[in-house]
Amino acid sequence: MHIIFHKYQGTGNDFVIIDNRNNTIQLSTIQVKKICDRRFGIGADGLMLLNSKEGFDFEMIYFNADGRESSMCGNGGRCLVKFAYNNGIHKRKYLFIAVDGKHEASVEDNGWVYLKMKDVHGIEKHYADSVLDTGSPHYIKPVTDLTHFDVVKSGKDIRYSEEYKKNGINVNFVEQKDKSIFVRTYERGVEDETLSCGTGVTAAALVYAHNDNGFNRVEIKTLGGNLAVEFDKLNDDTFENIWLCGPADFVFKGEIEI
Numbered sequence: 592m593h594i595i596f597h598k599y600q601g602t603g604n605d606f607v608i609i610d611n612r613n614n615t616i617q618l619s620t621i622q623v624k625k626i627c628d629r630r631f632g633i634g635a636d637g638l639m640l641l642n643s644k645e646g647f648d649f650e651m652i653y654f655n656a657d658g659r660e661s662s663m664c665g666n667g668g669r670c671l672v673k674f675a676y677n678n679g680i681h682k683r684k685y686l687f688i689a690v691d692g693k694h695e696a697s698v699e700d701n702g703w704v705y706l707k708m709k710d711v712h713g714i715e716k717h718y719a720d721s722v723l724d725t726g727s728p729h730y731i732k733p734v735t736d737l738t739h740f741d742v743v744k745s746g747k748d749i750r751y752s753e754e755y756k757k758n759g760i761n762v763n764f765v766e767q768k769d770k771s772i773f774v775r776t777y778e779r780g781v782e783d784e785t786l787s788c789g790t791g792v793t794a795a796a797l798v799y800a801h802n803d804n805g806f807n808r809v810e811i812k813t814l815g816g817n818l819a820v821e822f823d824k825l826n827d828d829t830f831e832n833i834w835l836c837g838p839a840d841f842v843f844k845g846e847i848e849i
């Protein structure tokens with residue numbers, strides 16, 4: 592079967608997108624894994640189908656590079672909105688449905704995509720570390736000298752620890768720099784470090800939310816570029832109106848035989 596695909600990236604987190612508005616394409620785990628393979632396929636951290644859905648602009652179906660359908664992908668959601676904007680669903684504001692529920696989104700004049708994330712009720716503390724769900728599960732660990740930190744080794748140690756090895760977890764290492772944070776992420780389902788993770792930087796921003804003076808925006812640096820997270824902090828572990836903001840860009844399109 593020949594499939595037309597588009598490749599997008601959001602701060603270096605890269606995705607294959609397939610327009611499935613007629614809801615006819617179904618992919619197996621093996622097919623998705625091969626498409627995402629950087630030697631035998633197109634190469635990507637994940638793959639998304641854009642499906643039609645009554646009452647919404649579209650439905651987002653997300654697969655990790657290991658071929659398995661997974662939980663929410665923040666950068667993927669932003670890329671899918673930009674794909675919709677560029678490919679016939681041209682709007683300023685969107686409402687779409689994903690595995691974790693409804694999402695609002697908008698495309699700004701500077702090309703950035705703002706994506707509303709699900710509310711967060713609860714941050715679990717593990718000494719200095721934190722665990723929370725922003726659509727996907729995230730472990731947040733503060734470190735120093737993140738530039739030279741072994742993200743893959745330490746990320747694997749946590750992701751494959753007794754507590755998390757069955758369901759997996761994404762592991763984010765965070766260094767605070769004044770009012771901004773630098774985040775590097777080991778991603779479940781890619782089983783490697785990615786250049787950026789949207790639900791991961793959202794989780795890190797909420798943990799670092801120092802909004803005692805009404806401050807409600809955290810600037811984030813990743814290896815793939817800059818993002819921002821805006822939110823309303825109701826108390827130490829309850830956040831609403833969470834928006835993940837950043838660039839999302841078309842890279843190339845083509846055809847693949849699967």
Ligand SMILES: N[C@@H](CCC[C@H](N)C(=O)O)C(=O)O
Nearest residue numbers: 661664665666727788789790
């Ligand atoms: N890159 C994503 C997260 C994708 C899902 C994750 N790998 C998981 O399985 O939990 C993002 O930008 O949020």
